[in-house]
């Protein structure tokens with residue numbers, strides 16, 4: 001279960017993190033292995049393992065995450081050039097099975113991603 005991931009431990013306060021935002025539904029903290037000068041992870045408090053495990057009941061939570069990502073990017077000074085990434089499943093590079101949005105910026109970002 002995703003409650004037992006490292007992100008579950010961060011949510012519970014059992015593992016320290018550099019938290020930049022939190023509310024009743026989600027938490028944002030700095031990525032420990034940043035892929036860019038600015039790299040924040042935004043996670044729901046609800047332990048959804050992967051995006052594909054989200055259900056229709058999660059619609060407002062997923063919308064909240066998108067709007068919060070924008071708010072966090074603004075508050076953290078990302079300007080208007082940043083990228084949101086959700087890796088879904090091992091084959092796409094997901095290594096922590098608690099849904100998370102990567103908010104990446106602070107350098108020019110090429111497309112398509114690798």
Ligand code: DGP
Pocket residue numbers: 006015017018029030031032033041086087093094095096097
């Ligand atoms: P993904 O590969 O999409 O599952 O991304 C997981 C991210 O989580 C990866 O960029 C590194 C980050 N990460 C892993 N463990 C920790 C941790 O203990 N603390 C923090 N802040 N980030 C972590």
